[in-house]
Amino acid sequence: MKALILVDIQNDFLPGGTLAVSNGDEIIPLVNNLQSKFDLVVASQDWHPENHASFASNHDNKNVFDVIQLDGQDQVLWPNHCVQGTIGAAFSSDLNTAAVAAIFRKGMHKNVDSYSAFFDNNNSQHTGLESYLKSMNITDVYVCGLAADYCVYFTAKDAQSLGFNTFYITDATRFISEDVYNNILLDLKQQGVTILNSADI
Ligand code: VGL
Ligand code: ZN
DSSP: OEEEEEEOOBGGGSTTSTTOOTTGGGHHHHHHHHGGGSSEEEEEEEOBOTTOTTBGGGSTTOOTTOEEEETTEEEEOBOSOOBTTSGGGSBOTTSOOTTEEEEEEEOOSTTOOOOSSSBOTTSOOBOSHHHHHHHTTOOEEEEEEEOTTTHHHHHHHHHHHTTOEEEEEEEEEEOSOHHHHHHHHHHHHHHTOEEEOGGGO
């Protein structure tokens, strides 16, 4: 059984949002069309409290894109984004969510970020996605959404390490940083993730 995970297709990651990914809106028609090819469609939603430690505004003398140590790990500081209950945190109104069976929210704990739809960045808290997919007999996981080099990457990496056959749909993602993107593609290939285009599905 095959699942499609729609990662963080939220207004703040789209043109006009606070952490807009260039051309992020271009993926939406593709993602809408892909959904009917899957047994199950689920979505993740970045869902931060206003005082979240990943926001540069919550640190003295720090700028957006500075890197700090948080709980022993490198943490990029972001503009405020996807604050719980705001329009920025909502899914794009162009995204077809009618077939989305379940939504997994992440990044709710003030002191730890959560790029992956499966766990927090320190791997301590599960979102419930792994056990949900396994309970639905999913063996193959396809990932798309935003951003290619952060949340889609970590979701694909974790899916593969959890034993799912994992597929990363390049034309149904857009990156924040091209350098980071080139590195993560190499890493995903090394982990055994299949990199493909939506036309191959
Ligand atoms: C994301 C940065 C911060 C993402 C979420 O969805 O890729 N990136 N929070
Ligand atoms: Zn975030």
